[in-house]
Amino acid sequence: xxxxLKKEIEGVKHSFLKEIEQLQxxxxxxxxxxxxxxxxxxxxxxxxxxLKEFAPAEKPQxxxxxxxxxxxxxxxxxxxxxxxxxxxxxxxTWHDHxxxxxxxxxxxxxxxxxxxxxIEDLFLNLGYEIALGPEVELADFNFTKLNIPEHxxxxxxxxxxxxxGHDELLLRTHTSPMQVRYMxxxxxxxKIISPGKAFRKDDPDATHSPCFHQVEGLLVDRGIHFSHLKxxxxxxxxxxxxxxxxxxxxxxxxxxxxxxxxxxxSCFLCSGGRSDCRICKGSGWLEILGxxxxxxxxxxxxxxxxxxxxxxxxxxxxERVAMVKYGxxxxxxxxxxxxxxLGQFG
Ligand code: PHE
Numbered sequence: 001x002x003x004x005l006k007k008e009i010e011g012v013k014h015s016f017l018k019e020i021e022q023l024q025x026x027x028x029x030x031x032x033x034x035x036x037x038x039x040x041x042x043x044x045x046x047x048x049x050x051l052k053e054f055a056p057a058e059k060p061q062x063x064x065x066x067x068x069x070x071x072x073x074x075x076x077x078x079x080x081x082x083x084x085x086x087x088x089x090x091x092x093t094w095h096d097h098x099x100x101x102x103x104x105x106x107x108x109x110x111x112x113x114x115x116x117x118x119i120e121d122l123f124l125n126l127g128y129e130i131a132l133g134p135e136v137e138l139a140d141f142n143f144t145k146l147n148i149p150e151h152x153x154x155x156x157x158x159x160x161x162x163x164x165g166h167d168e169l170l171l172r173t174h175t176s177p178m179q180v181r182y183m184x185x186x187x188x189x190x191k192i193i194s195p196g197k198a199f200r201k202d203d204p205d206a207t208h209s210p211c212f213h214q215v216e217g218l219l220v221d222r223g224i225h226f227s228h229l230k231x232x233x234x235x236x237x238x239x240x241x242x243x244x245x246x247x248x249x250x251x252x253x254x255x256x257x258x259x260x261x262x263x264x265x266s267c268f269l270c271s272g273g274r275s276d277c278r279i280c281k282g283s284g285w286l287e288i289l290g291x292x293x294x295x296x297x298x299x300x301x302x303x304x305x306x307x308x309x310x311x312x313x314x315x316x317x318x319e320r321v322a323m324v325k326y327g328x329x330x331x332x333x334x335x336x337x338x339x340x341x342l343g344q345f346g
Pocket of ligand 1: 173174175176216217254257290291292313314315316
C-alpha cells in the first residue's frame, strides 16, 4: 500500500515539474497552484483523503510521505512565484535609475526628548549648567539629606523600588537628589538644572507611570530670595508657554524647601475664558511645577552654611509639560511608540 502511494507521488511530482517547466504566464501559475494546493479539489487534498484507506500501522508513514511532498510543492511554487513577479513583463518594464529615490521617513526626537531639550536650551541661555545624576540612588540622598528622615510620612508619598538586598539603594523618586550631589561636590555660587528619569511605585493610569521624567533646578548664592525664584520661573514660563502667561504661586509643602510653592500658569489656550477648554477644563489655571527656597537644614546637610548662602529649587514633570503644552490626554500614549502620535511632534 505504502509503496503504491510513494510511486504515485513520484508520478505526480514528475508531471508537476514538467508543468512548472512549461509555465508561461502568471495567470497559468495561479491555475497551477490552485490545481495542486486547493483545499477542496487540489491534488494534495485528494492524496490526504486517501489516508483513511490505510491500516492504522501504515497511516503515520503515509501521512508523512504526503506532507513532505506538500512541502516540496509549496516551496517550489513560492520560488517560481518570486521569479515570475520579479521579472514579470520582461523587457517591457524597465527602471529609470536616474529618478530620485522615494523618500525615506525622517526620524524625529521623541516628544519627551524634545521638551527636555527645549527646557535645557532655555536654562542654558540663563547661564545654568546641566548636571546629570544616577537613576539608582542612595536613600540618604533621595530622602534623608533632603530633610525627609526615615519613618517620616513624606517617604510614603514617594514609595519606590528598592534594590534587592540593599536597603540603602533605590530608584530615585525625583531628580532632587542631584541637588545633594551637586552641593556636596561644589562651593556656591552655582545654578544647575538636572533632567532625567524618576521612579515611583504608582500604578499606571492617565496621569501616573512607574517611570517618568523630571527636570530639577537649583540655584545657590549669597542673598538669594523668593523674588529671584519668581523672576526665574516667570522668565522660563513666558519663553516656554508664551509671553502673556501669568503665574500663580500657591503655598505648598515639600520637606526640602521652605517656604514652598506650587506654581500654576494661566491657561495659554483660553486664558480662563472658556468653560469647555480642553487644556484647563475651564479652571483657567494649569498646575505645572513645585518649587521653594532651599531648606536651611538641606544646605547644612550638604556642607553649605545657611547663614551665608541661600537658594531656590524647582522641579517639573516632563510628561506633565507634554500634557499641558501639547494637549496629550493620557501620558501612557507617550510610551506606546505609535508613530501617528509621535510623528506630530519633534
Ligand atoms: N522633587 C519634587 C517632586 O518630585 C519637586 C520639587 C523640586 C519641589 C524642587 C520643590 C523643589 O515632587
